[in-house]
Amino acid sequence: MPDAYNSQGFQVMPKVLFRVNVISRVFWRCLFLSILFIGQTHLSYAAGEEENPVREIQVVADDLQYQKENKTIVATGNVVVTHGAVQLSADRAEINVETKAAKADGHVVIHDRTAGGVLSGETGSYNFDTAQGSFPKGRFYRFPWYGKGERLEQKAQNVIVAHDVVITSCDLSKPHYDVKAQKATLYPEDKIIATNVVFRILEIPVFWWPYLIIPLNQPFGYISPGYSDEFGGFMMVGKGFSINKNINGRLLFDWYSKRGFGFGAETKYKFDRLGAGEIKIYGIRDQHSPNERAANPFESASRDEKNRGRVSWKHKMRLDPYTTLQSQWHELSDSLFLQDFFEHEHRAEINPQSFVTLTRNAKNYSLLTHVEKRTNRFQSVDEKLPELAFTWLRKPLFGTNFYYTNEEGFVNFKETKAFAPEGAKTIQLYTDQELSYPTRFFKFYNFNPFINFREDFYTEGRTEEEATNRYAMGFGFDASTRFYRSWDIKGKPFGIEVDGLRHVLEPVVAYNTNKLASVEASRIINTGRGNDIGLQDIVTFGVENRIQTKRHSGNSEQRIDLVSFNTFLDLSFGPGSDLLETTANKFTQARVETVFRPYDWLQLRDQATYDFVTTSFSGNNLDLAIDRGPFRFQLGHRLSHSINADGQSQVTVMGDYTINPRWEVGGYIRWEATKNTIDEWELRARRDLHDWLLDFGYNVRNSNRTNPGKELNKEVFVELTLKALEAVHVKSGHRASFSEPRIGKAVSGANEAPVLTPLQQSPRDTIQPSL
Numbered sequence: 001m002p003d004a005y006n007s008q009g010f011q012v013m014p015k016v017l018f019r020v021n022v023i024s025r026v027f028w029r030c031l032f033l034s035i036l037f038i039g040q041t042h043l044s045y046a047a048g049e050e051e052n053p054v055r056e057i058q059v060v061a062d063d064l065q066y067q068k069e070n071k072t073i074v075a076t077g078n079v080v081v082t083h084g085a086v087q088l089s090a091d092r093a094e095i096n097v098e099t100k101a102a103k104a105d106g107h108v109v110i111h112d113r114t115a116g117g118v119l120s121g122e123t124g125s126y127n128f129d130t131a132q133g134s135f136p137k138g139r140f141y142r143f144p145w146y147g148k149g150e151r152l153e154q155k156a157q158n159v160i161v162a163h164d165v166v167i168t169s170c171d172l173s174k175p176h177y178d179v180k181a182q183k184a185t186l187y188p189e190d191k192i193i194a195t196n197v198v199f200r201i202l203e204i205p206v207f208w209w210p211y212l213i214i215p216l217n218q219p220f221g222y223i224s225p226g227y228s229d230e231f232g233g234f235m236m237v238g239k240g241f242s243i244n245k246n247i248n249g250r251l252l253f254d255w256y257s258k259r260g261f262g263f264g265a266e267t268k269y270k271f272d273r274l275g276a277g278e279i280k281i282y283g284i285r286d287q288h289s290p291n292e293r294a295a296n297p298f299e300s301a302s303r304d305e306k307n308r309g310r311v312s313w314k315h316k317m318r319l320d321p322y323t324t325l326q327s328q329w330h331e332l333s334d335s336l337f338l339q340d341f342f343e344h345e346h347r348a349e350i351n352p353q354s355f356v357t358l359t360r361n362a363k364n365y366s367l368l369t370h371v372e373k374r375t376n377r378f379q380s381v382d383e384k385l386p387e388l389a390f391t392w393l394r395k396p397l398f399g400t401n402f403y404y405t406n407e408e409g410f411v412n413f414k415e416t417k418a419f420a421p422e423g424a425k426t427i428q429l430y431t432d433q434e435l436s437y438p439t440r441f442f443k444f445y446n447f448n449p450f451i452n453f454r455e456d457f458y459t460e461g462r463t464e465e466e467a468t469n470r471y472a473m474g475f476g477f478d479a480s481t482r483f484y485r486s487w488d489i490k491g492k493p494f495g496i497e498v499d500g501l502r503h504v505l506e507p508v509v510a511y512n513t514n515k516l517a518s519v520e521a522s523r524i525i526n527t528g529r530g531n532d533i534g535l536q537d538i539v540t541f542g543v544e545n546r547i548q549t550k551r552h553s554g555n556s557e558q559r560i561d562l563v564s565f566n567t568f569l570d571l572s573f574g575p576g577s578d579l580l581e582t583t584a585n586k587f588t589q590a591r592v593e594t595v596f597r598p599y600d601w602l603q604l605r606d607q608a609t610y611d612f613v614t615t616s617f618s619g620n621n622l623d624l625a626i627d628r629g630p631f632r633f634q635l636g637h638r639l640s641h642s643i644n645a646d647g648q649s650q651v652t653v654m655g656d657y658t659i660n661p662r663w664e665v666g667g668y669i670r671w672e673a674t675k676n677t678i679d680e681w682e683l684r685a686r687r688d689l690h691d692w693l694l695d696f697g698y699n700v701r702n703s704n705r706t707n708p709g710k711e712l713n714k715e716v717f718v719e720l721t722l723k724a725l726e727a728v729h730v731k732s733g734h735r736a737s738f739s740e741p742r743i744g745k746a747v748s749g750a751n752e753a754p755v756l757t758p759l760q761q762s763p764r765d766t767i768q769p770s771l
Contacts, residue, residue: 057100057128058082061093071098079104083128085114090124100129108135112157117142117188119152119160131157138162142188142216144169149184160186167192167214169722170691177201177691179212191215191242215242223730229713230298232257246271252282254341260287262341264309275317275325282341283309292335292378293419308333310342312352327356335378335418351379366391374416382528383414389529394436406433413527426460426525444481451475454530462525470524472533474514482506496562496598499550508542513574521579534577538588542568564595581613588612601628616641630658632666649673662688677702682735684717695719699735 062077073095075081081088081095081102091106108124110133111117118141119133126133131154138152140160149165161183168178182196192214199206224236234256242248249267256262264282286308294302314328330352332338338346345352355372368389374381389409397404408431415423436450454472461468483505490499514536521532547563568591576583589611596604602625609619620639626632634654641647651673656666664686670679684697696718720730 056083057095057097059093059095070096072096081128085112086128086131087111087113088126099127101125101127112188117158117160117186119154121152126154140186142186142192145192145214145216146171146175147184147186147192158188158190160188162186165194167194168691172690174203175691176689178203181212187245188216190245213241215240215248225730226717228715231259249278254284258288260285273317275315277313277315280310280312283307284341289334290336290340297336306333308337308340310337322362323358323360325356325358328352329354330375332376332378335376353381364393364395366393378418379416380418381416383416384527385412385414387411387413387529394434401437401439403436403438404434406431408432409529411527411529413525415525424460424462424525426458426527428456428458428525428527428529430454430456430529432530446480447477448479449475449477454533456524456530458524460525461523463523468519468524470519470533471516472514472518473516474512476510476512478508478510480506480508494598497549497551499552502548504544504546504548506544508540508544508568510540510542511538512540513537517577521577532579534579535575536577536580537572537574539571539573540568541571542566560597561595562598564593566593567591581611586612589618602626611641614641632656647674650679684735691723693721693723695721695735697735 059073059075059079059081061075061079063075065074066072067074075093075095077091079088079090079093081093083100088102088104088108088110090104090108093102093104095102103123103125105123108121110119110124110126119135119138120140121135121138124133124135124138133154135152137148137150139149140147140152140162145167146169147162147165147167149162151163153161153163155161162185163183165184166175166178166180167184168175170176170178178200179194180198180200181194184192184194186192194212194214195210197209197212199209222236222238225234227233234254236252236254238250238252240248240250247267247269249265252262252264252266254262262282262284264280266278266280268276268278270276284307285305287305288303289306289308290297291302291304296302310333311331312329316324316326318324332352338352353372354375355370357371358367358369360367368387368391370384370387370389372381372384372387374383387409388411389407391407392405394403394405396402409429411428411430413428414425417423432452432454434450434452436448438446438448440446452474456470456472458468458470460466485503487501489501492498514533517534521534524531526532543566545563545565546561549560549562551558551560569587570589571586572580572582572588573585581588589609591610592606592608594604594606596602603623604625605621605623607619607621608617610616611618617639618641620637622635622637624633624635626634632655634652636652637650639647639649649672651671652669653671654666654668656664658664665684666686667681667683669681671677672679680699680701682697682699684695687694696716698714698716700714702713717735719735
């Protein structure tokens with residue numbers, strides 16, 4: 001039973017309608033149901049406690065002998081001793097079955113599957129009962145850190161003390177860098193605490209530190225010096241900390257020559273019963289703050305000095321198997337703060353909202369309770385104080401083929417505008433019901449007719465303060481069938497792996513009409529709950545085409561869509577309403593979706609929408625990804641256009657080439673086709689330094705964050721990243737950021753290509769590091 005070791009000797013260890021007086025009862029019904037189901041939830045699942053079973057020691061070896069007089073098992077050759085989650089392997093071992101103490105010699109390795117740590121050495125002793133042991137000249141491993149000390153002692157479970165120890169993430173026998181400490185305490189599920197620490201490069205001391213904490217559940221830290229036109233010279237430092245295995249975070253210390261000193265903290269927590277979340281606090285006395293109310297906030301004449309900062313809290317917890325509570329709260333000094341100092345967060349959520357949401361999804365119903373409140377004066381928020389919605393899920397009626405669903409809700413709505421008086425407000429009560437009868441004719445033709453009925457009551461309207469009662473009724477159907485033909489073709493034509501071919505053709509016809517809308521949508525305050533309802537008659541004709549084959553992976557067989565081509569056409573007729581682009585009887589929109597995946601290394605997806613009213617394309621999303629050998633290429637196109645807004649057309653191109661195992665080169669370009677301008681371009685290279693990755697290059701981008709007359713930001717960037725922990729890095733300058741293609745696992749029937757690993761930006765965006 002041989003074991004594998006790396007060069008340092010560590011063992012390699014191998015996710016309806018009612019009248020107004022009836023509608024008023026909807027609110028009390030929703031409120032009652034909310035209180036009822038919230039009252040039934042608990043902070044923890046009901047579970048009985050189990051007594052810990054008596055754990056026996058199991059020993060496997062080439063030769064086993066039992067010494068009865070001292071109750072000792074002597075094992076020789078490929079020894080494996082197991083006790084619960086702890087496993088010891090060695091060439092020879094003696095185990096006392098009464099005290100559960102073991103002494104082992106030769107390639108001794110102890111692996112705790114619960115904590116995830118590994119101890120090893122040529123000799124060692126370990127007590128399986130007390131979880132205590134000793135290893136002269138021992139080694140430990142806890143991803144991604146290797147440690148080697150003159151003496152290792154396990155004081156208790158998950159507590160290991162190493163004396164005269166060397167710690168590194170380099171797996172070479174002579175590591176490129178390490179941290180040498182007089183003493184280090186390893187908590188495998190939490191952190192490493194080292195004292196009297198010397199950081200060394202090629203065993204040459206570089207600097208000394210009296211006390212060092214290395215978190216194991218989150219990144220260690222970063223140092224990010226650099227220069228930019230906006231911030232001047234800067235130095236950003238982040239230091240990770242860990243209170244226990246449930247709470248960790250990092251401290252932020254930043255200095256900008258043009259802006260001043262900034263500091264803050266980010267804390268993450270995770271508990272079994274209380275849930276998980278994060279808290280972020282940051283503040284700076286900004287000496288050159290942009291003016292968010294100015295025409296160009298970043299112009300020098302508009303800037304002044306002021307305090308800026310943020311307090312954010314996100315939390316999520318499961319109250320019981322059906323109920324989830326989610327909340328987030330954001331207090332920001334101004335609308336440009338995140339864009340200035342946390343651009344990565346700003347791009348992920350441009351307008352962060354504050355809310356509390358409780359959802360319960362049971363077998364037959366769902367319940368939503370949502371409270372949303374504006375917390376920043378500069379934001380425009382549709383407040384809901386609160387919103388309640390109870391939905392009876394689509395279920396058959398009384399054992400028949402009739403299916404019924406309904407939703408009843410209450411919304412206390414208030415419209416708020418940035419730096420402006422409050423807008424419209426109303427209270428909405430509504431009930432929405434639908435009855436359908438799905439059936440099949442002649443075994444092949446699916447037909448699903450439905451009828452829906454809705455009533456809304458608003459205490460105030462858009463143009464008048466008096467109460468408004470609205471009725472709406474509609475009906476329609478969905479019809480579809482499927483045809484297919486198969487061919488027994490096998491082989492690799494044009495290099496495409498084929499094991500049989502099948503063409504699937506699915507014609508689809510859908511009709512949706514609203515025959516009654518007693519109040520025009522323009523007279524109603526839009527609360528986000530079924531407000532945009534008007535007269536319409538729309539027929540959709542569609543055809544879905546797929547060419548499929550089979551691929552084998554191990555013992556499993558997978559269906560693959562080599563080509564998918566779907567087309568849809570909308571026909572509008574009847575009186576119509578102002579909500580439609582046109583009230584004329586004509587075809588209004590055509591949609592085409594194409595997916596092409598003949599090879600594992602090639603993926604293409606295009607979604608195009610043509611508007612017959614404007615006689616132009618209103619949207620297009622194109623993604624092309626090629627990952628073949630040393631070459632990686634991505635092409636993306638985004639087009640959006642509407643009658644009431646200017647169109648945007650953006651093309652992005654990214655390419656990388658691996659010259660050899662140590663060198664990669666690449667580039668990126670973003671072109672705004674509507675204005676025929678290049679918004680950003682970049683040339684870059686990467687050098688693999690075994691433990692570190694060195695990225696460097698040149699980036700040019702358009703920016704409105706500079707003074708008039710200077711439209712481009714030009715920066716040379718350099719970044720050194722620790723491979724074992726990507727968040728441990730030193731960087732300077734701005735790098736391009738871009739999204740991966742919107743193809744892959746999200747598309748059904750996909751033969752997934754390998755995940756692309758381009759020379760892309762580090763986890764820290766712009767000049768602001770983030771974990």
